[in-house]
Amino acid sequence: MxxxxxxxxxxxxxxxxxxxxxxxxxxxxxxxxxxxxxxxEIQGEIIKVYDGDTITLVENQEKVKIRLYGLDAPELNQRFGKEAREYLLSLCPLHAQAKIKIIDKDKYKRVVGIVYCNEINVNEKLVENGFAWAYREYSNDYVVLENKARKNTMGLWGEANPLKPSEFRRKQ
Structure with a gap:
């Protein structure tokens, strides 16, 4: 029927x-x-940190690519891109355990989520310390933290004219 x-x-x-x-x-x-x-929520071992906003972890013997929710970090070949990646690695070293609160899936079928390493909200720390922009096109969750980092010239906000990663990608 x-x-x-x-x-x-x-x-x-x-x-x-x-x-x-x-x-x-x-x-x-x-x-x-x-x-x-x-x-x-998923949990697993971090096996790769691509850049300042993308990691891969293994959960139940399955690789899961994670895009950090609500932020956009500089690309690796962009000014401050390597620093953003290194800061993410300092918060979530390879082989560390991470917990991911899944928010969505993106158009590339990656899990989009909030990453926790050692009970630290990694997404917040990246924006708060000037290693990423609040990704206003998708969320306003980290705008206050970005504004604070700008005011205090933290991380990339110490640069003269930092270029948003989305603008950098568009020019490439």
Whole structure:
């Protein structure tokens, strides 16, 4: 039986108890798929730090590429890119355990999340210490920390005219 036919209201606008129960189960199942996946946490060993905002960890013998949520760090071939990577490595060294609070998946199918190493919110630390921009196009979560880092000329904010990574990528 087709779902659209199964879920159709009868002419009186009421559902049979069976139809109502099936609709409720169908909706709850759909919500559990969405909410369950995005509110999940994973944990694993860091095996690669690509740059200041992307890592790979192994969880249950499976490699998972993680894009740090809410920030954009300089590219490796951009001014301050190597420093951002080194700072991320200082917070999350190779072979360290990391916990990831999954926020989303990006268009490249990477997990987008908040990274915790040694109970430290790594995303916050990168922005707070001037190693990344708050990625305003996706979140306002770290704008206050970026403004504080700018005011105190922390990290890349000590440079004369730091170029946003998104602008740098566009020029490449």
């Amino acid at each position: 087709r779902i659209s036919k199964f879920l159709k209201l009868n002419l009186k606008g009421t559902f049979s108890p069976l139809k109502l129960a099936m609709i409720i189960l169908f909706v709850l199942y759909g919500l559990s798929l969405v909410i369950g996946d995005l509110s999940k």
